Amino acid sequence: MAEHNPVVVIGLGRFGTSLALELVRRGTEVLAIDHRPKITQALAGQITQIATADATDMEALRQLGVPDFYRAVVAVGSDIEASILTTSLLTELEINDIWAKAVSTQHGRILSRIGAHHVVFPEHDMGERVAHLVSGRMLDYMQVDDNFALVKTTPPKDYVGVPLGRSNLRRKYGVTIVAVKPPDEEFTYATADTELSYGDVIIVSGRTTDVERFAELP
Ligand code: ADP
Numbered sequence: 001m002a003e004h005n006p007v008v009v010i011g012l013g014r015f016g017t018s019l020a021l022e023l024v025r026r027g028t029e030v031l032a033i034d035h036r037p038k039i040t041q042a043l044a045g046q047i048t049q050i051a052t053a054d055a056t057d058m059e060a061l062r063q064l065g066v067p068d069f070y071r072a073v074v075a076v077g078s079d080i081e082a083s084i085l086t087t088s089l090l091t092e093l094e095i096n097d098i099w100a101k102a103v104s105t106q107h108g109r110i111l112s113r114i115g116a117h118h119v120v121f122p123e124h125d126m127g128e129r130v131a132h133l134v135s136g137r138m139l140d141y142m143q144v145d146d147n148f149a150l151v152k153t154t155p156p157k158d159y160v161g162v163p164l165g166r167s168n169l170r171r172k173y174g175v176t177i178v179a180v181k182p183p184d185e186e187f188t189y190a191t192a193d194t195e196l197s198y199g200d201v202i203i204v205s206g207r208t209t210d211v212e213r214f215a216e217l218p
């Protein structure tokens with residue numbers, strides 16, 4: 001049930017705003033907090049509950065009912081002091097699931113140490129992802145673990161017209177083709193009988209270095 005619980009989003013910069021709006025779009029109730037009235041006024045009506053308050057003030061958090069929330073996201077980034085203070089107050093309030101945005105490795109380390117359960121590095125992660133997209137044939141890239149990725153790409157020419165079961169892809173490149181989308185059709189799971197064609201889009205999974213190598217094949 002925790003997944004459907006309301007979420008507190010603190011700090012409505014670019015990251016916090018798009019996060020809050022996406023949560024609302026997906027049907028999650030959101031309490032959004034920012035200390036800049038201009039921001040909260042601009043978003044009023046688009047978010048379930050929105051408040052102008054300083055999140056480093058424990059009394060303000062209590063008055064807004066923050067202690068009743070299961071989950072909170074500290075989306076304050078550039079003001080590192082405010083991010084750390086706010087996170088430590090949420091820890092003190094024993095919020096069960098605290099997410100915090102970090103702008104550097106050191107910042108992230110501090111956030112974890114003071115009790116953030118998840119630390120995200122949106123700028124760093126997006127930079128890494130875009131590097132993958134601009135440097136090869138990848139159409140999309142998602143790192144799902146330290147050394148495991150999912151990649152959206154097109155079939156290398158040597159693998160067009162060969163049933164995947166006979167392609168030796170897993171042995172040769174360590175990758176698995178998970179799904180295939182022919183032009184103007186939907187994605188379907190790939191099977192041993194699937195034959196790739198030019199114009200298909202494929203989803204490939206495997207160790208990061210392996211999928212990178214595969215996506216560089218002509
Ligand atoms: P982004 O890079 O996503 O735009 P920023 O770190 O620049 O993120 O924005 C953070 C937001 O957090 C800003 O809108 C700012 O007004 C807000 N903020 C900063 N400190 C506090 C605080 N103590 N209490 C509430 N909101 C804060």
